[in-house]
Amino acid sequence: MSLINVTNLTFAHEGSYDNIFENVSFQLDTDWKLGFTGRNGRGKTTFMNLLLGKYEYSGKISAKVSFDYFPFHVEHKEYHTIDVVEEIYPDYQHWELMRELSLLEVSEDILYRPFDSLSNGEQTKVLLAALFLKEDSFLLIDEPTNHLDMKARRLVSHYLNSKSGFILVSHDRSFLDHCVDHILSINKTNIEIQKGNFSDWWENKQRQDQSELAENEHLRKDIRRLSEAAKRTSDWSDKVEKSKNGTRNSGSKLDKGYVGHKAAKMMKRSKGIEQRQQTSIDDRSKLLKNIESSENLKISQLTYHKNQLAELIGVSIQYGEKTVCEDVSFTIEQGERIALSGKNGSGKSSIIKLICGEELSYTGTFRKGSQLKISYVSQDTSHLEGNLTDYARRNDIDESLFKAILRKLDFSRVQFEKNIEDYSGGQKKKVLIAKSLCEKVHLHIWDEPLNFIDVISRMQIEELLHEYAPTILFVEHDSEFCNNIATKVIEL
Known part of the structure; x- marks a missing residue:
């Protein structure tokens, strides 16, 4: 076991005004089977490229393992598959390759066919098998399920479940559930790591969202109540202040010191309410940052004249x-x-x-x-x-x-x-x-x-x-x- 430490990572693409990552810090265990999730454009592939050293960034990424990326770029797809494997890992042992291909239900004869004659599913399996042959390597697996049918997805998920030491980007919920034990999620405002599979993470996220929505509603009512109280107190303070001058015409004596004290007391109370109101507003502003908002849409399909x-x-x-x-x-x-x-x-x-x-x-x-x-x-x-x-x-x-x-x-x-x-x-x-x-x-x-x-x-x-x-x-x-x-x- 070793650790990958990310400390104060900040990165923006050249020419962009917005940082994709800003002062991000977290720690990954190289024994984890890590599912990587987040909305499109949030920086999943960018983060993997940062691990691979492709971009300059501020902050620090330290690791005692090397990183390999899937899908591996095959420059000569016309080569026989066995030669493509050798390009990826020249020091491989044939029996180890056969063991991996067997786990993926791939027959040996495809090694002696041109790589570009293999189906998408066969190419995916061969590249995964070749990359998992490497020792002391942490795999960055980017969307392996694209173009795989359901049977191939089940097979590859069982294969990955038998492995460890990878980050897996996949948007297939069932696939993730079968082969990861931690989730790394890029949210709207932060990056989180949770133990468990995708369903565990999603259940926790919904629970957290509901809790924040309930707290938000409570604070919203609190802000409205405090606003009304502040207005009443302000009105009372104004009336008391005016009464100091208004009594001259009534002919009665007025204790202006008492009235002034009362007005000051109300003003102090008004300031206290205002402070509590601001605290509630500040607390509310910390909520809902990672809730994925959506709006209702009016969409209609044409009706055909026959069923x-x-x-x-x-x-x-x-x-x-x-x-x-x-x-x-x-x-x-x-x-x-x-x-x-x-x-x-x-x-x-x-x-x-x-x-x-x-x-x-x-x-x-x-x-x-x-x-x-x-x-x-x-x-x-x-x-x-x-x-x-x-x-x-x-x-x-x-x-x-x-x-x-x-x-x-x-x-x-x-x-x-x-x-x-x-x-x-x-x-x-x-x-x-x-x-x-x-x-x-x-x-x-x-x-x-x-x-x-x-x-x-x-x-x-x-x-x-x-x-x-x-x-x-x-x-x-x-x-x-x-x-x-x-x-x-x-x-x-």
């Missing part, structure tokens, strides 16, 4: 000689939230392309409602460019609603001023989702929409979909999201 929007009966799709899916049958009816499930390569994206109107070679029966309007969210974000205002105008969507949805998904005002190509991967996916929710359509089709999107935003998207209740067909490997959203699951 059934599309139907597939015994559909098989071919690409040349290859059949990618076979005998697929299901209907899409208004109000349904359908999860299209199956391992990678089972034809999910092909079914989506067919429904969206792409010309594909298929057999069987496919019917789609005439004049059916569809909004499609693709896996690819590389086409996004320009600022949000121009993007909304180009896509003929309501700019105010578009930005309101992005605000709900934790976009700051600063983000609105940047070009979309400068956003993080998760922020770009949020742009596509917000655009889709703004479009006046009968059916939403989303293909792996949650890649790179942070956990809290995933929960907020779930809330939006429950509240807004659109008809939607989606492919997503986050099992929690599917369980919470889908009204019907189509297994390919």
Whole structure:
């Protein structure tokens, strides 16, 4: 066991006015299985790059271990996989590599295939196996679940659970729960470390949020009560002060010393109330800093004139000689939230392309409602460019609603001023989702929409979909999201 000490870490990207980290201090144990969570753009990848020594910063990071990053950059993807492993770790023992691959259910024959011929899942497993061969190395594992199907996610989570000494960035709640024993969270105003898995952390966060909201309500009432008391006392003080002069006309004698003493006493009481009021205001200002706020949105989907929007009966799709899916049958009816499930390569994206109107070679029966309007969210974000205002105008969507949805998904005002190509991967996916929710359509089709999107935003998207209740067909490997959203699951 050794420690990673972070002391007074302060960092801002060049040209930025805002610090991502400011005087941050904490300590990590190199034996921990550490889940790393936080909203998109809060600095998770930046922090890992700081550990790797890629940026200059003020403060101190000290550690007796070296750091390795996943996914490892493979420069020659055309090389055989065994040569790629040797690039990562030249001193590896073959039997140790075989042990790791066996744990990940990867057969030896893929070592003698070109690395770029492997599926995304196979590449992920090989790189993890190679990196865990290194001794005295603390692994920084950045979103290994992207593009992994549910079965591969379960397998990789069991593998990581058998290891120790890593920081894992993942936005899949179930995946995190199965393989971490501590959570490092970047909140709105601080960084926290808690023992336990993601569900433990989330339960503690909700409990803390509720406690702060209750305390906030108590202080708010206290401030209002003290404000009213201060006003009454001030009014009394003014009346007493005026009475010193008002008695001249009445003809009676007045003890001005007594009146002055009484006025001073009331003034002192007024100052005391004012002080208590300020203390309550100060206490209140310390609350709610890490509560992720959201606002209610008015979103509406078009209603189609028929209940059934599309139907597939015994559909098989071919690409040349290859059949990618076979005998697929299901209907899409208004109000349904359908999860299209199956391992990678089972034809999910092909079914989506067919429904969206792409010309594909298929057999069987496919019917789609005439004049059916569809909004499609693709896996690819590389086409996004320009600022949000121009993007909304180009896509003929309501700019105010578009930005309101992005605000709900934790976009700051600063983000609105940047070009979309400068956003993080998760922020770009949020742009596509917000655009889709703004479009006046009968059916939403989303293909792996949650890649790179942070956990809290995933929960907020779930809330939006429950509240807004659109008809939607989606492919997503986050099992929690599917369980919470889908009204019907189509297994390919």
